[in-house]
Amino acid sequence: MRDNNSMDVSKIFYSLILIVFVGPTTLYAQQEVVSNNLYVSDTDDLLTIKKISILPALDNIGGIYSRPLEKHISEFIDHNHHWDLVEPSTIGPLYAPTDLVDDPQKIMNLNIPSDAVVSSQVIKGPGGINIKMALFLTRDGKLFAEDEVKNFKQFDVDKINEQAEILLHRILKKIPYDALILSRDGNRVTLNLGQLDGVKANQVVTVVEIF
Known part of the structure; x- marks a missing residue:
């Protein structure tokens, strides 16, 4: 699904990424450490996501x-080495994902010290369970990606949490890179990729920078 407030990532994709080839799999890395002479666009900065907050579901x-869903996806982010979980520092109004899509200023007003926030809602209806989840960028309050499950026929809390984790994983995969560059010294580059990402010991990784 796409909203008018969501970003058209395809239009900016090739100006933002470092391409990392790992065997038969192509991964993408966002550049974090740059020299003073390298221009970094506002969009590049906007899409650099290091810290994520989970809004009350x-x-x-x-x-x-x-409540269990919120706890589950918070733990999912907290245990993932690609992102840091930032707890919302203030208690304010509770918003459904659709409320935030319609009014990006609500995200801005939360003043959460993270790069992105996840909003989610579960509705139990006559056809089953509906789960809606969305990722918003805190710098401009706009929707980045969203996904949903409709008419899920199982009502067990653990099953609902499993579906929520699947949704969050699919949303995070829409971020147009798979890793951040942590440091660079000449041709030696350190990425936040490891065995959990399928990278093997002594594997040769070629990094190609595109300007």
Whole structure:
């Protein structure tokens, strides 16, 4: 799904990335460490996501699904070495993903010290469970990516959490790179990629920088 507020990543893709070839798999790395003479666009800075916050999740049955879901996806981010989990520092109004899509200023007003926030909502209806999840960039408050599950027929909390994790994983895969460059010394580049990402010991990785 795409909203008018969402970013058309395809139009800026090739100006932002470092391409990393790992065997038969192509990975993408966002450049973090740059020289003073290298121009970094505002869009490049906008899409550099290091810290993610999980907003309070909502449901229509008194938090039975939303509280465990929020805890589960927070732990998913916290245990992922690509991102740092930042707890929201203030308590404010609770918003559904659709509320934030319609008004990006709501994200800006939260003043959360992260690069992106995840909003989610669970609705139990006659056809089953509907889960909606969205990722917003905090710098401009705009929707980056969203996904949803409709009419899920299982009502167990653990099953709902599994679906939420799948949604979050799919949303995060829409970020147009797979790793950040942590340091660079000549031709030696350190990425935040490891065995958990499928990288093997002594594997040759070629990094190509595109300006």
